[in-house]
Amino acid sequence: MARLYEYQSKTLLQEGGVRVPAGAVAFSAAEARAVAEKIGKPVVLKIQVWLTGRAGLGGIQFAATPQEAEDRAAKMIGMRVRNYVIDRILVEEKLAIKAEYFAGLVIDDAQKCPLLVFSAAGGTGVEEIARRHPGKIAAMPIDVGTGLSAFEARDLVRRAGLTGSVMIQLAEVLAKLYRVARAKDARSAEINPLVLTEDDLIYAADCHLVIDDYAVFRHPELGIEVAREFDRPPTELEKIAYKVEERDHRGTFYFFQMTDRIPAEGIFIGFHGAGGGGSMMSMDAVLNRGFKPANYCDTSGNPPASKVYRAAKIILSQPGIRGYFASGSGVASQEQYHSARGLVKAFLEEALSVPAVIRLGGNFEEEAIRILAAYCQNLPAKVEGYGRDDAPERCAARLEELIRENKAAAHEVRPIPEFRPAAGACAFDTLTGKIFIDHGLCPACRSKGCIEACAPKILKLEADRPVLAIAPEEAKKGKCTECLA
Amino acid sequence: MSILVDEKSRVIIQGITGREGMARAQLMKDYGTNVVAGVTPGRGGQNVYGIPVFDSVAAAWEKEGPVDISVIFIPAALVRNAALEAFAAGVKLLVIVPDRVPIYDVLDISRAAKEKGARFVGPNTLGLLSPGKAVLGMIGGRAQRAREWFRPGGLGVSSRSGGMTSAIAYYLTRAGFGQSTIIHVGGDAVVGLSHPEVMELFESDDETKAVAMFGEIGTTQEERVADLIKARKFTKPLIAFIGGKAAKSGTRFSHAGAIVEGSRGSYETKVQRLGEVGVHVVDTIFDIPKKAKDILG
Numbered sequence: 001m002a003r004l005y006e007y008q009s010k011t012l013l014q015e016g017g018v019r020v021p022a023g024a025v026a027f028s029a030a031e032a033r034a035v036a037e038k039i040g041k042p043v044v045l046k047i048q049v050w051l052t053g054r055a056g057l058g059g060i061q062f063a064a065t066p067q068e069a070e071d072r073a074a075k076m077i078g079m080r081v082r083n084y085v086i087d088r089i090l091v092e093e094k095l096a097i098k099a100e101y102f103a104g105l106v107i108d109d110a111q112k113c114p115l116l117v118f119s120a121a122g123g124t125g126v127e128e129i130a131r132r133h134p135g136k137i138a139a140m141p142i143d144v145g146t147g148l149s150a151f152e153a154r155d156l157v158r159r160a161g162l163t164g165s166v167m168i169q170l171a172e173v174l175a176k177l178y179r180v181a182r183a184k185d186a187r188s189a190e191i192n193p194l195v196l197t198e199d200d201l202i203y204a205a206d207c208h209l210v211i212d213d214y215a216v217f218r219h220p221e222l223g224i225e226v227a228r229e230f231d232r233p234p235t236e237l238e239k240i241a242y243k244v245e246e247r248d249h250r251g252t253f254y255f256f257q258m259t260d261r262i263p264a265e266g267i268f269i270g271f272h273g274a275g276g277g278g279s280m281m282s283m284d285a286v287l288n289r290g291f292k293p294a295n296y297c298d299t300s301g302n303p304p305a306s307k308v309y310r311a312a313k314i315i316l317s318q319p320g321i322r323g324y325f326a327s328g329s330g331v332a333s334q335e336q337y338h339s340a341r342g343l344v345k346a347f348l349e350e351a352l353s354v355p356a357v358i359r360l361g362g363n364f365e366e367e368a369i370r371i372l373a374a375y376c377q378n379l380p381a382k383v384e385g386y387g388r389d390d391a392p393e394r395c396a397a398r399l400e401e402l403i404r405e406n407k408a409a410a411h412e413v414r415p416i417p418e419f420r421p422a423a424g425a426c427a428f429d430t431l432t433g434k435i436f437i438d439h440g441l442c443p444a445c446r447s448k449g450c451i452e453a454c455a456p457k458i459l460k461l462e463a464d465r466p467v468l469a470i471a472p473e474e475a476k477k478g479k480c481t482e483c484l485a
Numbered sequence: 486m487s488i489l490v491d492e493k494s495r496v497i498i499q500g501i502t503g504r505e506g507m508a509r510a511q512l513m514k515d516y517g518t519n520v521v522a523g524v525t526p527g528r529g530g531q532n533v534y535g536i537p538v539f540d541s542v543a544a545a546w547e548k549e550g551p552v553d554i555s556v557i558f559i560p561a562a563l564v565r566n567a568a569l570e571a572f573a574a575g576v577k578l579l580v581i582v583p584d585r586v587p588i589y590d591v592l593d594i595s596r597a598a599k600e601k602g603a604r605f606v607g608p609n610t611l612g613l614l615s616p617g618k619a620v621l622g623m624i625g626g627r628a629q630r631a632r633e634w635f636r637p638g639g640l641g642v643s644s645r646s647g648g649m650t651s652a653i654a655y656y657l658t659r660a661g662f663g664q665s666t667i668i669h670v671g672g673d674a675v676v677g678l679s680h681p682e683v684m685e686l687f688e689s690d691d692e693t694k695a696v697a698m699f700g701e702i703g704t705t706q707e708e709r710v711a712d713l714i715k716a717r718k719f720t721k722p723l724i725a726f727i728g729g730k731a732a733k734s735g736t737r738f739s740h741a742g743a744i745v746e747g748s749r750g751s752y753e754t755k756v757q758r759l760g761e762v763g764v765h766v767v768d769t770i771f772d773i774p775k776k777a778k779d780i781l782g
């Protein structure tokens with residue numbers, strides 16, 4: 001799920017008619033000063049991160065003058081919070097607060113509808129308040145067909161113990177909150193605290209929207225770069241991985257890093273799962289062995305070999321891993337040789353020097369295991385293929401043995417050599433790249449396996465060499481399945 | 486018996502002329518599913534593997550007769566419309582295969598289903614299969630494999646992961662236990678039929694003697710199964726395997742459903758709640774057939 005920063009969420013709420021404090025985001029101390037000058041009142045400065053408890057981290061500070069705002073901002077921008085460098089702060093007017101409430105919208109998987117929660121007590125530790133004073137909390141399922149009516153919103157606030165004009169004002173905010181959430185496909189939308197000021201106005205003092213990953217395509221206006229749930233900004237590799245996924249919707253590819261700097265101690269491995277459940281089971285097996293996964297990766301849903309290859313290349317862009325573990329559910333419906341071919345290409349290019357255990361159970365697993373064995377035999381490190389009858393626990397144990405045999409050598413990332421296609425190579429574009437067939441090697445080839453392996457039958461022999469049998473545009477549109485056979 | 490589908494169920498495929506639709510139409514037909522029609526707007530009059538294609542669900546119904554089930558293979562952004570079309574035509578069960586369906590679209594589909602007294606499996610599902618009778622979706626990949634891997638028998642299988650649905654059923658077959666129906670409820674946070682609803686169906690199916698369930702961290706499905714057992718609405722032996730034990734709270738996995746929200750949805754809570762009501766919670770997938778042997782002999 002794509003999280004929005006507080007300042008972005010506030011802009012959306014404001015567009016939806018909810019009152020928010022006057023302010024703006026600042027990327028430098030000078031900008032912070034300019035915002036404070038424009039506001040012309042004491043301000044609050046808030047670091048923009050996807051973390052709760054910012055006050056305790058020194059991430060929320062007050063300033064009476066623009067000069068003070070500049071000085072404080074200078075210290076806040078660039079501060080490190082849990083391995084993450086702050087690059088922006090929100091500068092806004094300081095409110096005179098009389099009361100704090102809480103409003104939040106989540107999707108209820110049991111009732112299959114949005115659930116709106118309101119609390120007459122808000123602010124820090126709202127969960128604790130809810131536990132101690134259940135009478136101050138009220139929740140209500142929303143009918144997505146009719147939306148949230150004014151009378152329903154008023155009733156919700158009343159059930160939390162508030163009456164009078166405050167109740168009516170709060171109910172209006174709740175109705176607007178739902179409308180914004182629905183319009184922006186938010187999976188959660190939270191205002192905490194929702195405040196009543198000394199001059200009896202309701203403000204959203206802090207808020208967070210999380211947009212549904214699957215609906216990000218409907219909202220180019222939000223400028224979401226990586227539609228993934230992270231509690232920190234994405235790493236460079238994660239951004240590259242997301243681009244691969246964005247450009248190729250055949251199958252799914254998910255990648256995130258547990259660490260972007262692998263320490264010398266501990267046995268870190270590259271992890272490559274297939275399928276959510278199978279990946280989870282395999283990850284459990286790896287962790288139970290005492291390995292530390294450097295990353296989590298999942299390629300599933302019948303991806304082409306080229307996508308698996310790109311995933312493997314990204315995993316192998318992590319220096320310091322001491323092994324490669326790939327494992328899925330064990331009984332996959334899709335043909336497993338696609339994954340095997342993708343892995344082989346990556347391993348050969350990297351001249352893999354750390355051991356790999358690849359559990360590719362499912363349809364045509366025998367062929368997948370054969371491909372791994374046939375093409376990886378001359379690599380510096382051992383690559384072993386396993387099938388559906390081999391438990392993930394056993395495969396993890398085997399990787400441990402191989403890493404020990406390999407003296408726990410660490411993977412080094414080599415610079416990518418510039419690719420120079422052989423002179424006269426047959427070349428054509430595919431959906432995600434370019435395929436080269438080196439015709440210089442063809443005279444020595446007897447099997448012409450490329451013709452046989454081509455499932456969509458887009459290759460033909462011409463003067464004993466494979467060439468494209470269809471129009472190049474068709475191959476580019478996806479007729480070429482990028483099998484890497 | 487089996488649940489939701491058997492060899493008599495009359496099935497249509499929405500999106501039958503697409504890449505996935507075509508490939509899976511062949512699987513379903515070869516396996517023995519009673520596929521009566523396909524639907525792709527604008528392609529009416531064509532046919533796919535001898536299955537007649539219509540422009541709309543209503544047109545298919547009119548020409549080929551009543552439809553029990555529609556299996557949907559169309560791009561995620563268009564799923565909502567296709568599902569509403571099927572409900573409007575009178576179809577009472579949908580299998581929504583695509584992933585990445587926006588969550589508010591799923592909520593809209595769910596509301597329409599309630600209104601029409603209909604149900605749906607998925608989205609983001611591999612589908613379901615009643616061994617020897619019919620397959621809906623893509624379980625097994627190819628008919629011959631599906632026949633080898635899954636055999637008729639008394640175990641129900643319900644899983645939140647597609648691969649694990651096949652894996653659990655295959656390991657049961659290997660140990661000599663056939664299955665009544667195996668179902669992938671879908672990998673998303675909100676799905677049509679979730680574990681507790683499937684358990685109720687297995688409860689009223691005579692052939693099902695026991696059930697194996699694969700759960701995951703995130704959502705309240707497994708906790709609600711525990712509630713169901715406590716209320717004596719599910720009384721058959723249940724073997725559960727829960728993934729995500731080693732995941733730290735807050736670690737996100739590729740199933741959007743696997744989201745840890747406080748203690749609700751955590752591995753510990755699920756195992757504890759299921760254990761309290763007498764569910765056999767196992768630690769590895771290979772313990773599932775072993776436990777089945779203990780229970781059924």
